Amino acid sequence: MKKGQVTIRDIALKLNISISTVSRALRNSPEIKLETRKKVLAMAEKLNYSPNVVAQSLRVNKTKTLGIVVPELASHFFASNISGIQDTAYRRGYNVMICQSNENFEQEKSDIRTLVSSRVDGLLISLSRETVSFDHLQNLIDREIPFVLFDRILEGLPVSTVTVDDTLGAYKVTRHLIEQGCKRIAFISGPKGMYISQKRMAGYEKALKEEGIPLETGLVKHSDLTVEVTQSLVGELLDGPERPDAIFAINDPVAIDVMKFLKAKGMRIPQDIALVGFTNMPVSDALEPALSTVDQPAYEMGRLAANNLLDQLMDPDSFEPKNIVLDTELVIRKSSER
Amino acid sequence: MKKGQVTIRDIALKLNISISTVSRALRNSPEIKLETRKKVLAMAEKLNYSPNVVAQSLRVNKTKTLGIVVPELASHFFASNISGIQDTAYRRGYNVMICQSNENFEQEKSDIRTLVSSRVDGLLISLSRETVSFDHLQNLIDREIPFVLFDRILEGLPVSTVTVDDTLGAYKVTRHLIEQGCKRIAFISGPKGMYISQKRMAGYEKALKEEGIPLETGLVKHSDLTVEVTQSLVGELLDGPERPDAIFAINDPVAIDVMKFLKAKGMRIPQDIALVGFTNMPVSDALEPALSTVDQPAYEMGRLAANNLLDQLMDPDSFEPKNIVLDTELVIRKSSER
Numbered sequence: 001m002k003k004g005q006v007t008i009r010d011i012a013l014k015l016n017i018s019i020s021t022v023s024r025a026l027r028n029s030p031e032i033k034l035e036t037r038k039k040v041l042a043m044a045e046k047l048n049y050s051p052n053v054v055a056q057s058l059r060v061n062k063t064k065t066l067g068i069v070v071p072e073l074a075s076h077f078f079a080s081n082i083s084g085i086q087d088t089a090y091r092r093g094y095n096v097m098i099c100q101s102n103e104n105f106e107q108e109k110s111d112i113r114t115l116v117s118s119r120v121d122g123l124l125i126s127l128s129r130e131t132v133s134f135d136h137l138q139n140l141i142d143r144e145i146p147f148v149l150f151d152r153i154l155e156g157l158p159v160s161t162v163t164v165d166d167t168l169g170a171y172k173v174t175r176h177l178i179e180q181g182c183k184r185i186a187f188i189s190g191p192k193g194m195y196i197s198q199k200r201m202a203g204y205e206k207a208l209k210e211e212g213i214p215l216e217t218g219l220v221k222h223s224d225l226t227v228e229v230t231q232s233l234v235g236e237l238l239d240g241p242e243r244p245d246a247i248f249a250i251n252d253p254v255a256i257d258v259m260k261f262l263k264a265k266g267m268r269i270p271q272d273i274a275l276v277g278f279t280n281m282p283v284s285d286a287l288e289p290a291l292s293t294v295d296q297p298a299y300e301m302g303r304l305a306a307n308n309l310l311d312q313l314m315d316p317d318s319f320e321p322k323n324i325v326l327d328t329e330l331v332i333r334k335s336s337e338r
Numbered sequence: 339m340k341k342g343q344v345t346i347r348d349i350a351l352k353l354n355i356s357i358s359t360v361s362r363a364l365r366n367s368p369e370i371k372l373e374t375r376k377k378v379l380a381m382a383e384k385l386n387y388s389p390n391v392v393a394q395s396l397r398v399n400k401t402k403t404l405g406i407v408v409p410e411l412a413s414h415f416f417a418s419n420i421s422g423i424q425d426t427a428y429r430r431g432y433n434v435m436i437c438q439s440n441e442n443f444e445q446e447k448s449d450i451r452t453l454v455s456s457r458v459d460g461l462l463i464s465l466s467r468e469t470v471s472f473d474h475l476q477n478l479i480d481r482e483i484p485f486v487l488f489d490r491i492l493e494g495l496p497v498s499t500v501t502v503d504d505t506l507g508a509y510k511v512t513r514h515l516i517e518q519g520c521k522r523i524a525f526i527s528g529p530k531g532m533y534i535s536q537k538r539m540a541g542y543e544k545a546l547k548e549e550g551i552p553l554e555t556g557l558v559k560h561s562d563l564t565v566e567v568t569q570s571l572v573g574e575l576l577d578g579p580e581r582p583d584a585i586f587a588i589n590d591p592v593a594i595d596v597m598k599f600l601k602a603k604g605m606r607i608p609q610d611i612a613l614v615g616f617t618n619m620p621v622s623d624a625l626e627p628a629l630s631t632v633d634q635p636a637y638e639m640g641r642l643a644a645n646n647l648l649d650q651l652m653d654p655d656s657f658e659p660k661n662i663v664l665d666t667e668l669v670i671r672k673s674s675e676r
Binding site for chain 2: 063065072075076078079080082090095096099102107115117119256260263282285286287288289
């Protein structure tokens with residue numbers, strides 16, 4: 001795809017109408033008023049628009065296959081997303097192929113290229129922790145390859161997204177810790193640019209503010225989600241002048257790394273430091289102590305994302321992007337009960 | 339692929355020489371003696387052999403992509419296999435695409451078809467718990483599509499395999515439990531036809547036999563690896579006339595299901611019942627009690643499988659299948675120390 005090639009998006013922007021209206025107008029859909037069709041055709045001529053042959057060939061030669069890109073497979077959360085996608089896809093006659101980006105931006109781009117080369121009919125993508133630009137996603141839009149973003153999304157693109165209410169979930173965690181009498185609540189977050197880091201930080205801040213607890217920047221740490229960095233950040237918190245009495249970890253895998261480190265340092269959970277995660281991995285209640293966490297409907301997220309994409313494939317002309325936000329549930333266990 | 343079409347395998351069988359010799363002879367490789375080349379060509383003519391066009395086209399149009407089929411992604415073991423494969427593939431200039439069979443035989447066949455349709459250059463396959471026949475694998479051989487089997491394999495095919503020494507691993511577990519004073523050691527196995535069920539059963543039996551402990555069939559249970567069936571089988575063991583004093587679970591996920599059930603029933607681990615798994619998932623030492631298990635080099639298995647497949651792709655003519663068997667290590671933790 002050459003930069004600068006005119007797409008239906010350009011036509012839509014110029015006329016200030018939706019992409020799907022332009023798409024339908026160009027196909028002479030009777031659903032679109034004659035006047036609009038004429039305007040679209042005139043603008044298409046003016047901009048020297050020619051339909052994308054690759055995209056058309058993709059549309060004609062259906063492979064009945066969906067591509068999935070996730071940051072990592074060694075995560076129960078993403079594995080459950082995938083199961084939700086896959087079960088839904090099979091029920092509707094589609095196979096799925098999966099790539100993992102290993103939380104690497106270059107790999108994510110390469111994964112998308114590989115799946116597109118395999119002529120998948122559409123994509124379901126959860127972004128890597130490094131992804132902060134979206135040329136590669138804009139490129140899919142320009143080529144008219146349908147995709148849905150889930151969990152790790154970028155806002156502002158004209159595509160469907162499926163997330164949980166990350167802010168509300170983090171708010172519930174922080175409120176719960178305040179109610180347990182915790183005064184110095186640390187937050188082990190992910191990289192600053194990551195969607196879930198920002199949203200969960202917002203919920204953490206909101207709960208502190210409501211209770212008149214000032215935000216201490218020294219209590220907020222950004223891990224790259226590896227065990228090494230997470231544990232060295234917890235080390236910094238423990239060695240600081242005033243220790244936290246609670247740690248909120250951005251997800252359960254990070255919480256487990258925190259738990260192992262605290263136990264190795266002889267800290268008692270929750271007596272010395274209360275601990276809460278976010279995911280509700282099946283193993284979280286078999287830990288010692290059982291981990292308080294936020295239950296995310298991972299399978300349901302996958303199911304909804306797949307249904308949205310498949311609806312789009314069935315009827316591209318009448319499709320409009322949706323932002324689906326699911327609720328979460330705080331699960332209180334021993335790791336935070338004081 | 340029609341049944342009955344003549345392949346180079348048929349020629350090899352008739353002449354009692356290797357497939358790769360036939361392949362090289364048909365390409366007039368100077369490495370093969372003229373006499374052998376003549377014999378192969380004569381047999382090819384006699385059997386009315388014609389080269390497989392699909393396979394040839396696959397060989398010419400390299401996609402530089404490998405396909406992986408695993409039973410499930412929500413398993414740290416298979417996720418680590420995949421990481422080992424993927425890192426190795428990238429280093430050698432290949433992408434990977436992954437499908438999961440969900441432990442379902444029909445799905446496994448569909449996954450392989452999907453990946454072959456996407457024209458992957460080769461496949462790495464770990465079989466579902468239901469897979470006991472191998473027409474779908476023979477079909478790949480007939481079409482000259484290279485593949486390697488790992489962990490969940492079928493023996494007797496002329497392809498490379500990568501496994502751990504499952505029998506020795508299970509033997510080490512059983513001996514350890516006997517040394518801890520356990521007298522009635524139950525084995526929660528997987529489906530009877532599954533490769534790892536058979537190999538681990540053999541190790542369990544060998545250790546009992548060495549110590550003169552008779553094999554009690556009532557202590558061997560076959561789970562389909564779901565939490566429901568596993569826990570109902572443990573229920574049967576607990577309700578039996580004479581309870582086991584130890585449980586060896588075929589893998590860590592099953593061991594975690596057993597652990598949760600035993601704790602819910604008020605049983606103390608290891609005092610009432612000792613417990614050992616097989617995998618060494620990272621979470622296994624954060625459990626209460628920490629889980630004894632067998633460490634499997636999952637990443638290394640993936641790395642070796644990928645290197646073997648890539649060697650085969652680089653130089654198909656001189657390739658001969660290998661059976662790679664890796665050693666395991668018994669990791670003793672609190673769940674089995676009495």
